[in-house]
Amino acid sequence: MAKILVVAEQQAGQLKKATLAAVTLAKQIVAKVGGGFDLLAIGKGLNGVTDALQGYGAESILVADNGAFDNYLAQPYAAVIAEAVAKSGADFVIAPAGTFGKDVLPRVAAKLGAGMVAECVGLADGSALAYKRPMYAGNVIATVKVNTAKTVITARPAEFDAAEKGGGTSPVIALETAPVSGGARFVNYQLTESERPELADADIIVSGGRGLKDGDTFWKVMNPLADAFGAAIGATRAVVDSFPEVPNDMQVGQTGKVVAPKLYVAVALSGAIQHLAGMKNSKTIVAINKDGDAPIFQVADYGLVADAFKVIPELAAKVKAARS
Amino acid sequence: MKILVAFKRVIDPDARIKLKADKSAIDTGSVEYKANPFCENALEEAIKIASDHDAEVVIVTVGNDDTEQQVRAGLAMGAARAIRVDVDDAKLDSDLAARIIAAVARKESPDILFFGKQAIDGDNNQVGQLVAEYLGYPQACFASKVEIKDGEAIVTREVDGGLETIAVKLPAVITADLRLNTPRYAKLPDIMKARKKPIEELELGDLDISDTALKVEVVALEEPPKRKAGVKVDSVDALIAKLKTEARVL
Numbered sequence: 001m002a003k004i005l006v007v008a009e010q011q012a013g014q015l016k017k018a019t020l021a022a023v024t025l026a027k028q029i030v031a032k033v034g035g036g037f038d039l040l041a042i043g044k045g046l047n048g049v050t051d052a053l054q055g056y057g058a059e060s061i062l063v064a065d066n067g068a069f070d071n072y073l074a075q076p077y078a079a080v081i082a083e084a085v086a087k088s089g090a091d092f093v094i095a096p097a098g099t100f101g102k103d104v105l106p107r108v109a110a111k112l113g114a115g116m117v118a119e120c121v122g123l124a125d126g127s128a129l130a131y132k133r134p135m136y137a138g139n140v141i142a143t144v145k146v147n148t149a150k151t152v153i154t155a156r157p158a159e160f161d162a163a164e165k166g167g168g169t170s171p172v173i174a175l176e177t178a179p180v181s182g183g184a185r186f187v188n189y190q191l192t193e194s195e196r197p198e199l200a201d202a203d204i205i206v207s208g209g210r211g212l213k214d215g216d217t218f219w220k221v222m223n224p225l226a227d228a229f230g231a232a233i234g235a236t237r238a239v240v241d242s243f244p245e246v247p248n249d250m251q252v253g254q255t256g257k258v259v260a261p262k263l264y265v266a267v268a269l270s271g272a273i274q275h276l277a278g279m280k281n282s283k284t285i286v287a288i289n290k291d292g293d294a295p296i297f298q299v300a301d302y303g304l305v306a307d308a309f310k311v312i313p314e315l316a317a318k319v320k321a322a323r324s
Numbered sequence: 325m326k327i328l329v330a331f332k333r334v335i336d337p338d339a340r341i342k343l344k345a346d347k348s349a350i351d352t353g354s355v356e357y358k359a360n361p362f363c364e365n366a367l368e369e370a371i372k373i374a375s376d377h378d379a380e381v382v383i384v385t386v387g388n389d390d391t392e393q394q395v396r397a398g399l400a401m402g403a404a405r406a407i408r409v410d411v412d413d414a415k416l417d418s419d420l421a422a423r424i425i426a427a428v429a430r431k432e433s434p435d436i437l438f439f440g441k442q443a444i445d446g447d448n449n450q451v452g453q454l455v456a457e458y459l460g461y462p463q464a465c466f467a468s469k470v471e472i473k474d475g476e477a478i479v480t481r482e483v484d485g486g487l488e489t490i491a492v493k494l495p496a497v498i499t500a501d502l503r504l505n506t507p508r509y510a511k512l513p514d515i516m517k518a519r520k521k522p523i524e525e526l527e528l529g530d531l532d533i534s535d536t537a538l539k540v541e542v543v544a545l546e547e548p549p550k551r552k553a554g555v556k557v558d559s560v561d562a563l564i565a566k567l568k569t570e571a572r573v574l
Contacts, residue, residue, distance in 0.1 A: 011485065073490065074453070074463050099483040103465050106418075106453035115419065115539030118448045130543060135446055139341035140350065143544040147537065183462035183493035187478065192486040200484070204573070241502060248468065248482045248503050254444065255362075255502060257484075263573040274337070274444075280551055284571040286563065292556075301554035302566050314560045322564060322574045 002035035005062075005090035007081055008053060009100050013045045015052040017201050018096035020162035023056050025155040026094055027163060028123055038062055039170070040084045042077055044070040050172055057167025062088065068179035071189070072100060075182025078107035083177055085112060085150070097154035098200070105152050114150035119258075121159040137254035138277035157200055158260035158281060192247050199252065202232035205261045207252055207279070209269020210238040211289065211308060215245025221312050222267065228319040234259065236275050253278035268308040271296025288312070325379035327370040328434035329403065330425055330452070332360040333387055333394040334445040347545050359394045362440025364401075364507035365500035370438045371402040372505065373472055379435070380404050384428050386421050388412050392523065400510035400518035407432075407524045409531065417538045418446070422454035427531035429459060434495060436477065441466050441499040456497035464492045465499040 004026045009016040026037040039058040041049045046065045053061050064080045081104065085093060093108055095101035097119045109116035117131045124130035124143045131153065135142050199205060206225045212218040218239065226233045234252040235243075252259055254277040264282035269275060271287070271294055279285070280299050287300035290307045297303040304311065335341070336356045344351045370381045383398045383406040385391050395406045409424050429437055437459075439452035456463035464470075464479035468487065471478045476491045482501045492498075510518070528536065557563045567574045 072488075074456070074465075078457065099466060099481075102449050103453065103463075106450035107457040107463075109419070109450070110422070110454045110457035115417070116448075116450055117540060118418075118450055124544075134548070136335070136341040136350070137337075137444065137447070138548060140343065141546050141548050142542045143546075144540050144542050146540055148539045183496065184464070185491050187489040187491055189489075190487045198485070237502065247486070248501065249484060249486060254447065255442065263567070263571065272338075273340075284567075284573060285551075285554075286567070297556070298553045299551045301571065302563055303554065303556040304558075304560070304563050305556060311560055315563070318560055318564050319567075319574065322568065 002029050002033050002092055003088065003090045004029060004035065004037035004092040004094060005085055005088055006037055006039050007093065007095040007101070008039055008041045008049060009096050009098060010041060010043050010046070010049045013043065013048050015049045016096070016098070017162060018098055018157035020056070021157040021160035022094045022096045022155045023163035024160040025120065025153065026092070027057070029092060029129065032123065033129060038088045038090065040064070040081065042069050042080050054169055055165035055167055056163050058170040061170045061172045062175045063172055064175040064177055066177065066179060071186035073182060073184045073186060074104050074107055075184060076180045077104050078111060079180040080175065080177055081108045082111045084175055087175065091149065092151050092153065094153045094155055097156045101154040105154055109152040112150045112152065113148060114152045115146040115148045116152040117144055117146060118154050119156045120153050121156050134277070137274050138280070139273060156258055158258050192249055196226060197232045199232045199234055199250065199257050199259055202261050204229045204231035204263045204265070205234050205252070205259055206231045206265040206267060207234035207236070207269060208239060208267045209236045210242065211268025212239070215243035218243055218246055221308060224316040225265070225267070225312055228316040228323070229263070229265070230323070231265070236269050236272070266296050266300065267312060269296060270294045271299065325377050326432065326434040327374060327379050327381050327436045327438060328429055328432055329363070329367045329370045329381060329383050329438045331363045331367060331383045331385045331395065331398050332440070332443045333357050333385070333391040334360045334443055337361060337444050343545055343547055349545070357390070357394065359397060360440050360443045362442060362444070362500050362502065365502060365504045366438035366440050367398055367401055367403065368505045368507040369470055369500060370436070373436070373470070377472055382407065382432060382434070384409070384425055386411055386416065386424050395523055396518050397510065399521040400515040401508055402514070405522045405524065407526060409526045409528070411528060415536065417540045418448045418450045419454060419539045420536060422451045422458060423533060424528070424531060425451065426455045426458040427533055428526070429455065436494060437461070437497045439497065439499040441501050452497050452499040461496050462492040463497040463499070464490055466501040467498050468501050468503040470498060470504070
């Protein structure tokens with residue numbers, strides 16, 4: 001019997017959809033070994049988050065709503081999670097593998113003396129619990145087992161369907177905590193302003209590579225294409241590394257975001273293994289590159305060998321026409 | 325001031341990774357090894373900070389003596405000395421590596437512990453955070469900018485949705501993201517000098533670590549299912565037609 005604590009990810013009082021992938025992994029563990037799960041939300045002004053967490057079948061929703069948790073910091077958040085584990089008696093802690101979960105859960109694992117499975121992509125077959133996770137930029141899938149009494153897991157959102165509502169109302173329990181201060185203070189947060197969907201949530205992603213020459217040209221080519229598709233924009237590591245105008249949170253790949261949209265359009269990118277690691281589970285992949293031997297064509301469903309500067313305006317116009 | 329930089333030897337990030345025929349391990353027959361790229365970012369930043377704040381930069385690595393080439397390369401970049409804790413990579417998980425590095429940190433008492441945000445072999449992204457917790461230090465992970473001022477590190481972090489800046493009191497753990505800097509190439513005289521720089525060797529016993537049981541153990545490896553290459557189309561119109569009728573995304 002598993003007792004699981006799923007740590008919700010929220011920002012400014014909005015639940016992040018990636019949380020529902022972590023719930024799905026919790027349900028998969030429960031389906032295998034029995035038990036149930038609780039949800040935990042940490043922050044300030046969490047009524048909306050608490051409402052959004054209703055209906056997924058949690059035994060309870062633990063809420064640490066406190067002005068001291070307004071901005072995320074690792075030490076106070078890790079302390080709250082450890083406290084929630086003590087209160088709920090959880091032997092599993094799961095969070096989505098975004099920068100929040102990756103930052104805080106190792107500290108929780110250290111507090112609990114638990115082994116941590118990073119970026120879990122699914123459970124292994126068989127009756128005993130074992131976890132699949134990618135290594136070497138996804139070129140190898142390892143099955144790992146955890147030898148400690150407690151287990152901490154980050155779940156890769158792109159690999160789990162979002163949990164669906166279907167449970168009743170879960171009781172909400174306020175977690176009264178004395179906030180731990182730690183040695184860090186929040187200074188500021190610069191949100192990447194964008195009207196577009198977030199990479200993690202987007203059904204369609206258009207992604208550009210270094211073939212787009214420089215930052216200005218990148219935007220000039222990719223913006224109309226993203227507009228036409230209603231897509232999020234991604235980029236390769238080479239682009240965010242060498243074009244200062246392209247922010248790093250757009251990076252798709254081993255060291256950036258891992259995505260699996262319905263359609264991924266790769267423009268002027270060669271398809272380095274580090275990039276493929278972040279997008280090769282997309283449902284349909286389109287590659288446009290003037291080098292017909294580029295590795296991206298080995299994973300693309302549809303390849304167009306062409307100069308992006310010539311064909312992207314045409315593609316954008318025709319996609320726009322097709323969608324209107 | 326003293327800065328400790330964790331430095332890991334990994335299989336060349338651009339190598340084609342294959343499993344041995346019996347799938348027991350990665351086929352390392354023809355691969356080359358390099359320093360983990362994020363560790364190089366960490367070391368570069370440590371060296372920059374050291375030149376502005378008169379600090380000693382010390383490399384710490386955990387591995388067998390095959391790591392010497394990468395450690396010497398790090399010394400050539402500008403670290404003063406190195407410490408190698410002799411444990412075979414196959415006998416480590418993130419937690420044991422973290423407990424070892426935390427033990428070295430207790431001996432060395434650095435003001436800053438720098439890590440790469442992840443090693444590109446295991447892709448675990450947890451050792452820096454674990455060390456921070458074991459030492460009770462604050463952490464600033466995924467750093468793209470670091471400034472040291474008045475006993476604090478002011479760190480800009482690459483997070484989902486944007487950039488976050490936090491200030492951490494020293495001593496602290498900082499993990500490097502790729503945009504932090506561009507690691508320097510060592511010059512020939514520095515490479516020569518690095519040959520004479522000391523690499524101290526420690527055993528687990530020297531660090532009073534007796535619990536070497538792995539918390540997370542790899543029990544099987546497999547190659548992911550290969551994606552089949554599709555078709556090439558010869559025009560935008562043909563592509564639009566495929567997206568409409570086959571993929572049904574338009």
